[in-house]
Amino acid sequence: MTSPQSVPEPGDNLALAKLAVRDQLLTSRRRRSLSEVGAAARAIADHLVAAPEVRRAATVACYVSVGSEPGTTALLDRLVEAGKRVILPVLLPDNDLDWSAYHGPASLAPAGRGLLEPVGPRLGADAVATADVVLVPGLAVSPTGQRLGRGGGSYDRALARVPLGTFTCVLLYPDETGVAVPTEPHDRPVAAVATPEGVVRF
Incomplete structure (x- = not known):
């Protein structure tokens, strides 16, 4: 007879499905060359700086990329050059996000988990709600804008504070779009995806 503990809950199945997709995507990212990562970063910066939502924005919430994520270094500097107020996340002990203003590379310092912050x-967790554009990291996005993150829930909590109608956009490589993303009730969709090929709105 099967014990109750051995029957997986629906939430467990979703978590396992997400884990499998994450592993596959992270393996693919690790295979990307530095030149590919750099070229993707420059192309994404070009597309986003030209996007009407970003051109109109006074405040942009962004992040500092790590490892083989689509790079944001060029994007951050171009946003500042364009006169935007840029705010970046500060990871809190409970995985929530505080925010602070970006004033160029000298305003960043190493933090835990290999991050630069x-x-x-500190501006408070609700500062993300003041941004006209919110640019977020991810591993994949579905055809309807469901984003797959790394599993910490930081950006789902942040996106829950963003007013409806705000331009939210995940930065990805082209083969990370249109993915069947397992979705849980707390997952927050995004309005668009930016890849080296352009910006697609959902």
Whole structure:
């Protein structure tokens, strides 16, 4: 007879499905060359800076990319050059996100988990709600805008604070779009995806 503990809950099945997709996507990312990552970063920056939503924005919430993520270094500097107020996340012990203003590479310092974070005054977790554009990391996105993150829930919590109608966009490689993303009730969709091929709105 099967014990109750051995029957997987629906949430467990979803978590396992997400884990399998994450592993596959992370393996693919690790195979990308530095030149490919760099070229993708420049192309994504070009597309986003030209996007009407970003051109109109006064404040842009972004992040500092790590490893083989689509790079944001060029994008951050171009946003500042364009006169945008840029805010970046600061990871809190409970995996929630605080925010602080970006004032160029000198305003960043190493933090836990291999991250670079802004060193200026903290603006509070609700600061993301003041952004006109919110650019987020991810591993994949579905055809309807369901985003797959790394599993910590940080950006689902942040996106829950963003007012309806705000332009939210995940930065990905082309083969990470149109993926069948397992979705849970707390997952927050995004309005668009930016890849080296352009910006697609959902």
